[in-house]
Amino acid sequence: MASTRTHDTRHDPRPSPDRPVLEVLDLHTYLFTRWGTTRAVDGVSFQLHAGEMLGIVGESGCGKSMLALSLVRLTPEPAARILGGQVLLEGTDLLSLPESRMRKLRGREISMILQDPHQSLNPVFSIGNQMEEAARVHERDVSRPEARRRAVELLKTVHVPAPERRLASYPHELSGGMKQRVVGAMAMTYRPKVLIADEPTTALDVTIQAQYLKLLRELKEQTGVAIILITHDFGVIAEACDRVAVMYAGRIVEQGPVRDIFDRPRHPYTRALLASRPRRDVAMERLAVIEGQPPSLTDLPLGCRFAPRCPYAVDRCREQYPDPYQVSPAHTAWCWRSEEQPWAPR
Amino acid sequence: MARYIVINVIRGILTLIAVSIIVFALARLTGNPLDVLAPVDMGPEDQAALAAKWGLDEPLAQQYLTFLGNALHGDFGPSFKFPDETAGSVIAERLPVSLQLGFVALVLTVLVGVPLGILSAVRRNSWLDRTAKGIALFGQSVPEFWLAIMLIWVFAVNLGWVPTSGQAGWTSILLPSLVMATFGIAALLRLFRSSMLDTLGTEYVKLARLKGLPKRQVIWKHALKPGAIPPLTFFGRIAVRLLTGATVVEIVFSWPGVGLLAFEAANARDFPVVQALALFTSAAIVVMNLVVDVLYAYLDPRVRLGQRVVS
Amino acid sequence: MRRPRTAPPPPDAGLSELDAGSSRDAPAGPAARAPRWPRPGLRRLVRRWPWLPILIILFVLVIPALFAPLLSPYDPLRGTLADRLLPPAWLDGGTWSHPLGTDKQGRDILTRVIYGARISLIVSSAAILIGAVLGSTLGLLAGYFGGAVDRVVSWLVDTFMSLPIVLLALVVVAVIGPSFVTIITIISVTIWSSFARQVRGETLSVRESDYVARSRVAGASAARILLRHVLPNVTNTLIVLATLQVGVVILEESSLSFIGAGIPRPQPSWGVMVAEGRDQITTAWWLTFFPGLAILVVVLSLNLLGDWLRDFLDPKLRQQE
Numbered sequence: 011m012a013s014t015r016t017h018d019t020r021h022d023p024r025p026s027p028d029r030p031v032l033e034v035l036d037l038h039t040y041l042f043t044r045w046g047t048t049r050a051v052d053g054v055s056f057q058l059h060a061g062e063m064l065g066i067v068g069e070s071g072c073g074k075s076m077l078a079l080s081l082v083r084l085t086p087e088p089a090a091r092i093l094g095g096q097v098l099l100e101g102t103d104l105l106s107l108p109e110s111r112m113r114k115l116r117g118r119e120i121s122m123i124l125q126d127p128h129q130s131l132n133p134v135f136s137i138g139n140q141m142e143e144a145a146r147v148h149e150r151d152v153s154r155p156e157a158r159r160r161a162v163e164l165l166k167t168v169h170v171p172a173p174e175r176r177l178a179s180y181p182h183e184l185s186g187g188m189k190q191r192v193v194g195a196m197a198m199t200y201r202p203k204v205l206i207a208d209e210p211t212t213a214l215d216v217t218i219q220a221q222y223l224k225l226l227r228e229l230k231e232q233t234g235v236a237i238i239l240i241t242h243d244f245g246v247i248a249e250a251c252d253r254v255a256v257m258y259a260g261r262i263v264e265q266g267p268v269r270d271i272f273d274r275p276r277h278p279y280t281r282a283l284l285a286s287r288p289r290r291d292v293a294m295e296r297l298a299v300i301e302g303q304p305p306s307l308t309d310l311p312l313g314c315r316f317a318p319r320c321p322y323a324v325d326r327c328r329e330q331y332p333d334p335y336q337v338s339p340a341h342t343a344w345c346w347r348s349e350e351q352p353w354a355p356r
Numbered sequence: 357m358a359r360y361i362v363i364n365v366i367r368g369i370l371t372l373i374a375v376s377i378i379v380f381a382l383a384r385l386t387g388n389p390l391d392v393l394a395p396v397d398m399g400p401e402d403q404a405a406l407a408a409k410w411g412l413d414e415p416l417a418q419q420y421l422t423f424l425g426n427a428l429h430g431d432f433g434p435s436f437k438f439p440d441e442t443a444g445s446v447i448a449e450r451l452p453v454s455l456q457l458g459f460v461a462l463v464l465t466v467l468v469g470v471p472l473g474i475l476s477a478v479r480r481n482s483w484l485d486r487t488a489k490g491i492a493l494f495g496q497s498v499p500e501f502w503l504a505i506m507l508i509w510v511f512a513v514n515l516g517w518v519p520t521s522g523q524a525g526w527t528s529i530l531l532p533s534l535v536m537a538t539f540g541i542a543a544l545l546r547l548f549r550s551s552m553l554d555t556l557g558t559e560y561v562k563l564a565r566l567k568g569l570p571k572r573q574v575i576w577k578h579a580l581k582p583g584a585i586p587p588l589t590f591f592g593r594i595a596v597r598l599l600t601g602a603t604v605v606e607i608v609f610s611w612p613g614v615g616l617l618a619f620e621a622a623n624a625r626d627f628p629v630v631q632a633l634a635l636f637t638s639a640a641i642v643v644m645n646l647v648v649d650v651l652y653a654y655l656d657p658r659v660r661l662g663q664r665v666v667s
Numbered sequence: 668m669r670r671p672r673t674a675p676p677p678p679d680a681g682l683s684e685l686d687a688g689s690s691r692d693a694p695a696g697p698a699a700r701a702p703r704w705p706r707p708g709l710r711r712l713v714r715r716w717p718w719l720p721i722l723i724i725l726f727v728l729v730i731p732a733l734f735a736p737l738l739s740p741y742d743p744l745r746g747t748l749a750d751r752l753l754p755p756a757w758l759d760g761g762t763w764s765h766p767l768g769t770d771k772q773g774r775d776i777l778t779r780v781i782y783g784a785r786i787s788l789i790v791s792s793a794a795i796l797i798g799a800v801l802g803s804t805l806g807l808l809a810g811y812f813g814g815a816v817d818r819v820v821s822w823l824v825d826t827f828m829s830l831p832i833v834l835l836a837l838v839v840v841a842v843i844g845p846s847f848v849t850i851i852t853i854i855s856v857t858i859w860s861s862f863a864r865q866v867r868g869e870t871l872s873v874r875e876s877d878y879v880a881r882s883r884v885a886g887a888s889a890a891r892i893l894l895r896h897v898l899p900n901v902t903n904t905l906i907v908l909a910t911l912q913v914g915v916v917i918l919e920e921s922s923l924s925f926i927g928a929g930i931p932r933p934q935p936s937w938g939v940m941v942a943e944g945r946d947q948i949t950t951a952w953w954l955t956f957f958p959g960l961a962i963l964v965v966v967l968s969l970n971l972l973g974d975w976l977r978d979f980l981d982p983k984l985r986q987q988e
Contacts, residue, residue, distance in 0.1 A: 082564055115566030124566075129559035133658055134582045149567045180657040196567060371826040378830065383838055497967035499918055501925045502941050502959030509948050603833045604922050618925060622837030623674040632840055645825070 052260035068257035140176030266341030454613030473548025495542025746773030802862025810870025
């Protein structure tokens with residue numbers, strides 16, 4: 011499918027809800043190892059519009075990182091394989107492209123920020139070297155001074171103080187927050203359509219986290235980039251995202267606007283996640299904990315995957331995977347009992 | 357950085373002193389040089405005179421200090437075996453021969469070991485990788501002297517492609533350098549493979565690919581530079597070993613270098629030569645270690661610049 | 668620190684073996700034909716052991732070393748001159764009563780190779796025992812106490828690694844003659860430093876760990892901590908190192924014996940045998956071929972075993988080898 015761009019959304023910061031920038035359809039990524047087959051991403055679909063920040067939230071091991079890597083086709087070879095589905099970036103299916111064309115899109119149309127800022131930058135090259143390299147990847151004849159200039163500009167957009175001097179620094183001389191900003195700047199070099207942020211604040215101090223999320227929001231508003239924010243922390247979602255998709259055991263179990271999900275969660279897992287946040291406004295004696303463990307991705311149960319831990323599960327839940335229930339036009343939940351209100355515990 | 361260098365230089369000097377004491381002690385305590393120098397039928401007065409001439413009647417400690425003092429001036433005394441030559445000149449004469457051999461072996465080691473190691477990491481579990489691992493295993497397990505003899509038997513005796521021993525024409529350097537390179541290739545290959553596998557698995561290499569860099573650049577720039585640093589130390593050790601003469605190989609090939617000299621001098625109890633050789637070899641190792649340490653520090657910005665953090 | 672082994676590994680562990688996975692699979696249903704491995708149990712361990720290297724080590728090194736007199740009717744040191752320089756049995760002039768031929772004194776080569784295994788085993792065991800005990804002790808002390816102790820030990824390690832071993836061995840032997848004790852001492856002196864270095868490194872990292880910190884807070888003495896916490900953790904790498912060092916020692920001993928600075932003739936050290944056969948290489952190649960082959964095969968197996976042990980004991984850290 012050829013890309014059908016009628017007008018350039020790159021510099022148009024207005025979100026356009028009718029035409030998604032990224033559409034993921036029924037994506038499957040499995041890992042084949044001697045311990046078994048891990049179904050890391052097992053039928054994930056969602057849409058992302060320009061200027062929107064979509065949060066993907068879930069516990070460790072639910073497949074979120076593998077999902078991110080699948081979108082850019084950098085899953086660990088040879089163990090991981092993307093087995094099915096489509097990833098449509100403005101209409102072009104990324105999964106069907108030859109690697110040489112995919113490489114040209116990475117960093118330019120779709121880019122990514124990794125979780126640990128201390129590991130993301132090459133320790134033996136200076137910041138300037140790595141940023142200038144980013145500025146020259148997709149355009150062969152950019153001169154050194156020009157690349158430098160762009161690097162300085164980019165550092166300014168992410169609010170790195172004294173950017174000219176920072177170019178000569180080495181990664182180990184910068185703090186975590188600063189490094190993560192540099193990584194963000196590199197990712198935005200070509201003003202990509204989609205930016206994937208894989209747990210960008212997890213390794214940062216709490217005080218720095220809020221600043222960083224604010225930075226992401228700014229980038230979104232200024233350039234119209236669509237951001238996928240992956241996290242395990244609902245607080246981060248509340249802080250920064252427009253929409254959220256809750257992921258469990260390789261699948262999305264609920265998705266919708268952030269407000270809706272927070273006010274009226276329709277999946278027991280979402281409810282449990284929300285309830286387990288430590289809160290100041292509500293008196294809590296103990297942190298609520300979700301009993302049990304997520305299922306092993308090599309050995310998934312038939313039926314709803316959350317059923318073994320779900321306080322509201324009934325027989326049907328264990329026998330048959332739930333169909334999607336449309337709570338409202340933008341809000342979907344995959345639970346047999348989402349229509350019921352209020353829920354009676356089992 | 358300067359402090360680092362100074363400390364290491366001091367340690368190196370201490371090492372050299374220690375080595376010289378050990379060698380001196382071993383040489384003197386295990387036998388009296390007089391037995392070597394004096395003809396069997398020499399009478400006691402003549403023996404005493406001889407002893408006085410060589411300073412062998414002084415207490416051991418004194419003898420050592422004399423030796424050390426002279427050594428610092430580059431005078432290692434006359435060779436016992438070739439009295440008209442000094443130990444220093446005997447060594448100097450044979451050194452270039454070893455250096456030739458060592459240099460060729462070193463070049464071979466690097467040319468084969470490094471690319472194979474890198475490629476075997478990049479193409480993990482391919483046939484190339486498996487072959488490389490096999491070569492590495494073989495190189496680490498084969499006894500050098502036996503390999504040398506077998507190669508001579510096949511290529512020199514049976515096929516006649518190269519001379520059987522000694523320095524005779526340019527082909528004569530092929531077999532000995534090959535044998536010497538075997539262990540080095542094996543070790544360097546493994547080190548590079550291991551180090552590259554480490555770097556190829558890092559997050560920053562992943563990020564480099566995320567930036568859209570072509571795979572080749574990711575490997576040869578981002579993975580190689582940090583990946584080449586750990587093998588460097590070992591490379592220094594190999595280099596020294598190759599350049600200071602591998603005794604066993606020189607013996608098998610009758611290659612007239614300092615390795616063979618060591619054998620001859622020890623058998624002839626030519627102590628000045630032995631001591632000089634020991635000092636020379638140790639000095640080479642110490643200097644090489646120092647160079648490698650400094651290089652390591654220079655290449656890794658984390659060591660070079662220290663740990664000041666800006667936030 | 669020793670992490671407990673749980674199944675399965677994190678997704679990007681870089682595992683090389685692919686399952687018989689099908690592409691374009693229908694997602695629903697239980698996992699496709701994945702072999703169901705039990706938890707690391709006996710069956711799996713037995714399948715994964717490197718049997719070939721182990722057998723080779725057993726049959727070429729250990730059994731001959733232990734049972735030499737039972738395995739051969741011949742005397743390794745005395746032969747019958749009438750039977751000198753017989754080629755191996757499958758060649759013209761050979762006989763099956765001397766399967767690998769005889770040397771110029773009529774001694775049976777196979778017998779000498781068998782007794783040579785005994786020498787290799789004795790020398791390597793003794794040298795490694797001494798070197799490991801000495802080296803580990805110093806390494807432990809250096810790693811645990813740090814400071815001046817560490818500086819001194821590190822300097823000692825560097826110094827001993829700069830010693831020209833071959834030269835020193837030649838000197839000593841030129842004066843007092845070769846012997847078992849001499850060679851064992853010389854080799855111990857050269858290998859203790861590898862143990863010291865390794866153990867020091869491990870000790871350093873264990874020292875920083877939480878459980879050691881807890882012990883110190885609880886008031887445990889240094890000796891207690893060293894014995895209870897550090898040593899068990901260090902044992903794994905020690906085993907691997909010792910295994911690999913057996914090969915190194917065999918190579919060193921045979922090299923030194925070859926040049927006359929190791930085991931004295933006429934003892935059938937494999938190195939000595941190669942030296943003795945060297946001048947007859949054109950007429951009697953089997954004199955040098957078989958002992959050297961024995962060395963190659965044994966050291967190769969030891970290296971394979973050592974590598975496997977390293978993977979087995981520390982799979983997460985050493986997966987690349």
